[in-house]
Amino acid sequence: MKKTRYYPFERNRYFYGKLLTVRDFESEQKYFNDKRRMMNRLLHGSGVLTGLQVVAVDEKSVSVEMGAAIDALGREIVVPSPMTLKLSMMDGFSNNEYAKNVYLCIAYDEKEKEPVHAVANSSVRSDEINDYNRVLESYRLFIREDAPEPAKLPLANLTDQTIVLYQDAHVRVLQTTPRYVNPGQLFEMKLRFEKTLRVGRISFQYELAADRVEAIDGNSILFEEPQDVQESEYEMSVLLRADSSVGVKATIGVVGSTAVLKLDDKQLELQPQSVGEIQVIGDAVRERLMTDFVKQSLEASLEAPSEPCIYLAKICLIQVGPTYVIESVEQVPFGEYVYNSSVMYRLARTNEYRDETSGQFVTKSKVKTLAPGQPPEFKVNFNKAISELSFDLGIPAGGGSGIAGIVSGVVNIPVEPFTKISVSPFGKATKSFFSGEILHGLGEGNVLIITSLEESSEDAFSDILSSGERVYGGASDVFKGTEFEPDAPEVKIGTIAYPQKGTFRIGVKVQQTSEPSNVRVRWWAYSAEMASAVSASAGSDSLDEALSAMREAASAGSGTE
Template sequence: MKNLRYFPHERNVYFKGKLLTVRDFESEQRYFNDKRRLTNRLLHGGGVVCGLQVIAVDEKQISVEAGVALDYLGREIVLPEPVKLKLSMMEGFSNNDYAKNVYVCLAYDEKGKEQVFSVSETVEQEMAEYNRVAEGYRLFIKEEAPHPASIEGVQLVEQRVLLFADPQVRIWQSTPRYVNPGEVFTLQLHIEKTVQTSRVQFQYKLDAPRLTVLESSDGSVSFLEPVDAKETDYVISIPIKAGWDRGTVELAVLGGKAEVRLGDRLLHTDLVSVGKIEITPDDLVERLVSDYYSRKLDKVTHANEQPFLYLAKVCLLQMNATYVIEKVVPVPFGEYVYTPALLQKLALRAQKGKPVEQGSYTDSFRVTTRVKEIAAGDKPQFDVSYDNLASVYQLELGLPRPGKANEQVATGVVEIPIEPYSSNWPFGVKIGNRYFSEELKHSLGKGSVYVSAGIEDFHADVIDELLSQHEQVMYGHSSVFDDSEYATDAANFAVGVIVYPQKGTFRIGVQVKGPVQIDRARIRWWAIKPQAAGTEDVAHQDSQE
């Protein structure tokens, strides 16, 4: 029975001489099914109970292990034995594009069994009916991820907002619904991308008067994917401190736009608000529990139009005219059923390592740590400072530098914007234009320092990313490689350096010598300073400007 309603609850009354019809027997089954499913729905929720692991059998096939789950209508789904399936043959899989992520989904299903002829009052009304209903399952593919806020239960404790989405990249953020005054909480950025998507960058500036982004002076919330990273999922935690005035704070976006960069492609997406947070002196756990039990019955028992589960995310890699399974992420949206026995054991385990609570929410603070190198002959150092405005303890540990050397070395990377920029060459960057960095510190102190700079060759070509061919830095006269098999886009730049010995700084300049299709020049620099007589330490540091 595909009955999606829980009410009303009516059961049969039996007495001698009662005529039992089809309606009575169906009512008998419906009564017990609805009771059981309502209990499952309200006390357990939906998700995987056990098993149902999805594994890659080979480059094109997956296997779903036997297991049990509850859907969001309280119906039991049982896979009695493992199932092996070819992705491209599954329902919902489209063959028009293989560079994507797909989701293996599980839904409740039932089918008629044992077809027989029914007995009717007239011959004309005789027809075939099923004598049994077999409860089963349906495995299929969804090529779009669900909205982050649509996963059941998450909106009770946090607010999820979708910031950007296209077929290759999805960015969303989560924030708590409630925080205490003065509390330092975490805003989390979630970045989901396909395997062959170019390097992702994202940024917007938070405009919330009663909130302070602790690690940014201008309120920026940003993500920069590491150059050589090959991950498809990132979670970035950004600490924010709440003000002392209670009330609801809207998380507005300065300028109403966010900046998204996919490789060399720059996009702007409209983003006016990214949610709300209530600053309250109430006990947060009690507030969340109160919200949970204050839910309206019609919302709790609302029949989901698509009550299926996401068992796995399968990341695909396009190879010529076909696909290859790159990796499988199990239960990507955390859809599990947590039994009371499991929750009890987890609670007991957490209590064993729980520190003694002292003070109240007004005592909340953060701790940051930093390790620095000191001279080889010095004793280790340990310093503690406190930032009262940000409620941050800063711990600094100084360790002697190992080994001997006759020079100090520092290195770093700086990106110099190339403006104006247009993708319609030749109306983009004019040949001969010069661009300069800000004054940079090399951290080697005042005095004579030799600085060498080279331009890194990088671009958004998918094949080069897969083969790591973009890892090249060009120093010296790049014209040596013109018209050779080693020529790159970096050869169209000339690089120069000015050193300011009395200030301990330097400046880098670049000049466009040929056609370029990038909006920034990425420069790797090295600073070398001869060691003074009688010293033995050597500094090695890497900085990103």
């Protein structure tokens, strides 16, 4: 099957006395196959549906487990039973060099089976004529020794652009940047280094050629492979900020004269590289990406190679004497998966949480001098889209800052079903659940911890009303029985601080629940100096007023987009 265009559709029209030939029956099959395959391609995409794990069974062979996939032409590929294959016996595997990375691929295939006597042909030929009675929809497994071009992978350019900075038989350096960013937005450029094992330790140094973007940590880029580990793939991120202009094109590349790429002490010769392009737009990036996707032509949506395949595994080989040994197997190295709607729904309903002990925020601050006698000013803004926390501080002339800081984060506390643990005087079963120790990052000493219950809704109506995200302060049960009632179980939240360790723990007491869930708690940690500054900026003389002022600042910080 060489063509990628299924339409226009044409089906048989039957009438009494119609003479049916082979062409009619083939047309009948083609009509239903083409429609199904086009819908597969448009509705589901291409990639692994389930199974098809690749496992090294010994030093020279792999096993492909049973599973199913859809290729780029919408054809179903089913592996009904595990297959064990020796790499050197597979199509595409060459014996010229063993220290390399190879890719195990699967493709749709058809095989004719069940030979039978062809009665119609016996009238015109004297010898016995056989033909095949069935076509078995099958698959074929083969090896590709070259990595695919990034632009040719399914949906490769939908959200990002990947360009090749360097490539040879042993090393490939890729640069990935987003297609769209907003003015002033912080974003990441990713550099990916792919190499064969034991080819030497890679290092890459160059000056960033950037137009309409700036590197937060400077234009000098340096990557050195770690000494204590050796992998076949590494990735590093470079934090950049977009220009404040709207409707401009930013470019990112390499200043060629400054680039030095080495394997151990051997310097590789770099050729002129491509340049990555980023559009700086004023509207929402997600909406622009979706608009690009739905507005593309039908032919562009169905575009695919005439002989597509799915990359099931990257197999890293090392040379041992005159032969090879399988060192490692990486599953589906280019992320070619298909997720069904049920899985996507459950993933959307699951509250992802960030491990606050390892999460990273980008912070920026601005200090201005106010006229003498004016009250101090303190504003906190948190842009969740780019994880940027900004502080604006106004200090009266002649005053000192003395402000240590404020940190914020979110923790998900798993809640398991239970029936009766402890019963309150009102007859409700309750149980307490606790987070692990959370490092607040303000150092040793006393801190003030403020907590709130946080929820997010995935329905479109809430998005339209900008009420999809909600942060409940104080007792959330005051909203019970109203349209503002939280979806989470009724909880009480408490905290324990460990001043000598610079950590704290959050606990929730939950009333009886029948299904597992997560209670999402947002927290703010204030140092003593920061609490005093916020209290002064609000003109408060009591602890309650100071807490109220800090909650207002915290709410502003968590709600600003």
